[in-house]
């Protein structure tokens with residue numbers, strides 16, 4: 001079975017593309033969602049969070065205190081790296097178990113920060129979804145009801161497309177949805193024929 005990574009900057013349309021693959025029967029692992037769920041449920045992660053950030057890292061209900069954690073780690077790169085080192089191995093293990101249960105020719109691993117997290121090694125192929133920055137900003141402003149500056153702030157933590165294009169095997173230009181659908185169908189055919 002092949003593992004196909006799916007990535008792209010904020011507002012590029014990863015989720016939109018993932019839905020198109022899912023409609024074709026491809027299992028999708030949305031890494032950010034799974035990591036969030038695992039942080040809530042894994043006692044192993046929670047214990048390590050308290051070790052790293054103190055008792056306040058958990059709420060009285062024993063779930064991660066996200067605003068507290070975010071405020072701590074986003075101003076301290078070293079802490080962010082250490083947090084990633086706690087969460088990643090658990091997600092990796094969960095992903096491997098999930099992959100083994102799938103019965104298709106390939107699965108998709110979706111992550112906004114696939115390259116930034118060095119997750120390309122686990123993928124046989126990588127698809128990068130792109131769209132012009134102005135388009136992406138407009139989409140996210142509309143989708144999330146945020147300002148241009150807020151979107152640009154989030155973009156700062158991601159690599160730019162030029163860096164990612166060098167490492168991607170396939171690029172889906174997501175501007176017109178019909179064209180995107182055609183690109184997805186073509187790639188799906190390619191992956192099935194591998």
Ligand SMILES: Nc1ncnc2c1ncn2[C@@H]1O[C@H](COP(=O)(O)OP(=O)(O)OP(=O)(O)O)[C@@H](O)[C@H]1O
Nearest residue numbers: 010011012013014015016112139143174175176177
């Ligand atoms: N080709 C398109 N034409 C018009 N709107 C689009 C197109 N592709 C995506 N959108 C819309 O743009 C917004 C962002 O798309 P989507 O959520 O798929 O991006 P994403 O890359 O997953 O974003 P994020 O990284 O923020 O999760 C959504 O509201 C989506 O419906």
